[in-house]
Amino acid sequence: METYDLVILGGGPTGLAAGLYGTRSRLKTLVLERGTIGGQLAVTEDIENYPGIEAITGPELGQKMLDHAEKFGLEMEYVDVESVDLESEIKVVRTDGKEFHAKALVIATGSTHNKLEIPGEDEFSGRGVSYCAVCDGAFFRDRDLIVVGGGDAAVEEGTYLTRFASKVTIVHRRDELRATKVLQERAFANPKMDFLWDSTVEEVKGNGLVASVAVKNLKEDRVYDRPVDGVFIYVGLSPNSQFLEGVLPADEMGHLHVNLKMETKFPGVFAAGDIREQSSRQVASSVGDGATAAIFAEKYIAEHFTE
Numbered sequence: 001m002e003t004y005d006l007v008i009l010g011g012g013p014t015g016l017a018a019g020l021y022g023t024r025s026r027l028k029t030l031v032l033e034r035g036t037i038g039g040q041l042a043v044t045e046d047i048e049n050y051p052g053i054e055a056i057t058g059p060e061l062g063q064k065m066l067d068h069a070e071k072f073g074l075e076m077e078y079v080d081v082e083s084v085d086l087e088s089e090i091k092v093v094r095t096d097g098k099e100f101h102a103k104a105l106v107i108a109t110g111s112t113h114n115k116l117e118i119p120g121e122d123e124f125s126g127r128g129v130s131y132c133a134v135c136d137g138a139f140f141r142d143r144d145l146i147v148v149g150g151g152d153a154a155v156e157e158g159t160y161l162t163r164f165a166s167k168v169t170i171v172h173r174r175d176e177l178r179a180t181k182v183l184q185e186r187a188f189a190n191p192k193m194d195f196l197w198d199s200t201v202e203e204v205k206g207n208g209l210v211a212s213v214a215v216k217n218l219k220e221d222r223v224y225d226r227p228v229d230g231v232f233i234y235v236g237l238s239p240n241s242q243f244l245e246g247v248l249p250a251d252e253m254g255h256l257h258v259n260l261k262m263e264t265k266f267p268g269v270f271a272a273g274d275i276r277e278q279s280s281r282q283v284a285s286s287v288g289d290g291a292t293a294a295i296f297a298e299k300y301i302a303e304h305f306t307e
């Protein structure tokens with residue numbers, strides 16, 4: 001079996017940046033991706049805080065990152081990584097039926113949206129409950145929508161949904177948003193946006209399709225039914241590190257411990273982007289992490305492997 005210089009787990013912004021730096025260092029570099037190229041970029045409508053690019057859609061930026069790295073020889077495999085063996089000098093990555101060997105690894109498996117874990121959420125998933133405005137927004141033309149959450153993703157994607165919906169109501173458990181100020185200002189100025197403060201969604205109801213939600217007003221301790229056509233959920237993210245449980249040290253959420261070189265406790269194994277502890281979870285910072293990891297991976301390979 002062929003041994004790669006660098007194998008990168010995850011094809012989001014972190015993995016693709018690491019891929020670009022790896023291939024430009026003339027490392028034989030492979031990215032393993034289980035889903036859509038670009039990771040969370042694939043579910044983001046507008047990116048307008050990536051320096052040098054005023055505005056671009058997430059999928060477009062992801063495709064550009066892939067094209068750029070492939071131009072320098074990046075290889076891609078679309079597989080789901082199930083386990084890793086990090087103890088030996090040559091690292092082993094296992095998927096269902098395939099095995100990959102590498103001198104160095106960059107773990108860039110990012111994060112996945114959280115669920116509300118309420119009755120009706122799973123039952124109506126794809127029937128009015130969604131976690132991706134870019135994917136599903138167009139199905140809700142002239143409809144009345146609820147967005148659950150108060151951070152950047154909720155406000156940004158809620159604003160995007162007003163392109164289709166007749167009304168978008170943000171339901172937030174606190175009395176103010178956590179989102180970046182510029183996103184808040186835009187949302188407050190949007191005549192199609194409304195806000196339900198100090199409130200949580202307790203249940204999604206319907207008959208085949210979503211028809212209403214049970215909303216709880218936390219201040220009044222009152223639950224009532226609110227008719228609605230769709231529910232978009234943006235209540236945080238969890239790291240995709242389940243397959244590394246017990247293998248690499250992590251915080252209580254599962255974000256991996258690294259040092260400033262993105263090194264984990266195993267020599268030649270790096271973790272970068274949303275998957276690492278203390279990440280600022282932005283495209284720009286993820287790309288920086290990916291570059292850092294690949295640069296130190298290249299140094300590690302040069303020091304530990306001679307031709």
Ligand SMILES: Cc1cc2nc3c(=O)[nH]c(=O)nc-3n(C[C@H](O)[C@H](O)[C@H](O)COP(=O)(O)OP(=O)(O)OC[C@H]3O[C@@H](n4cnc5c(N)ncnc54)[C@H](O)[C@@H]3O)c2cc1C
Pocket residue numbers: 009010011012013014015032033034035036037038039040041043044046047048049050079080081082108109110111112152153156157240243272273274275280281282283284286
């Ligand atoms: C709705 C939304 C809006 C956002 N808006 C912005 C914004 O405007 N500006 C900004 O800077 N940031 C924004 N972000 C955050 C930004 O997208 C993330 O910080 C960034 O994508 C993290 O990059 P990453 O490569 O570390 O992880 P991810 O983007 O999560 O990519 C990780 C990749 O790894 C893959 N993967 C996971 N597990 C495995 C496995 N076992 N095997 C193989 N592959 C695996 C996943 O499929 C995924 O493609 C937004 C995020 C969301 C969800």
